[in-house]
Every structure is written in structure tokens, then in C-alpha cells.
Amino acid sequence: MSILSITIVAFAVLETLNVTTLYFQPGTRFGNGVGVLNAWGKSKTDPDLHQFVRYLVFWVAGTKLIFITLLLVILRSPITVTSSVRATSDGRKDQYCPNVPRSLAYRSQGLNTSPPTTT
Secondary structure (H helix, E strand, O other), rough: HHHHHHHHHHEEEEHHHHHHHHHOOOOOOOOOOOOOOOOHHHHHOOOOHHHHHHHHHHHHHHHHHHHHHHHHHHHHHOOOOOOOOOOOOOOOOOOOOOOHHHHHHHHHHOOOOOOOOOO
């Protein structure tokens, strides 16, 4: 597992914890809870305004869920590193693409499909 994958997993875990905080305890002062904002406390006095603020908090949590899902899709998809296929002068496979057959390596360069003959 690469360092990038580990970083993405750690970020996704932290964001998942933030989403659970926003959905189940939005008034808390931990994580991304909005309890630290004065407007959250003031909105509780007006039920209509509090309903709107809760909607916005849940909207942010839903957006974070979409982002987490996108990160997980990126992690699950195969990462393919492409490089040019080239043959060495003595007909061996390229050192960066060791599993590419020689005929394919020559064909991609517009060369004869057979490796060079040695005399």
C-alpha cells in the first residue's frame, strides 16, 4: 500500500468521524460540530431558523459523504501507470515494462515484429 493510499484512508476515516458528528451530535464542540458557533445557540430560539440551520448542517454532512465515497472509489479503482514501450537495442524487454512481449514492443515503435538477430 502506497503512502498516498494510506493518507487517503486516514483522511476518509477522519471525514467519516466528522460526518457522524454532524449527523448525530451537531451541537457538539468536537470535530466539525457547530456548537462552537454562536449562531447555533441563537438559532435555537427561533424554530424556523433552527430548522434551516440544521438543514444546512446536514447538507454539509451529505457533501462530505459524497466526497468520502469518491475517495473510496478512487482507492478501489486500479491505478495504472503507463509508460512508453520501447525495446532495447539487443532485443530485450524494456526495464520499465518487463511483462511486455518483445513483438509488442517492436510493433509499438513501428519496427519489424521480430527481434533483431544476433550474428
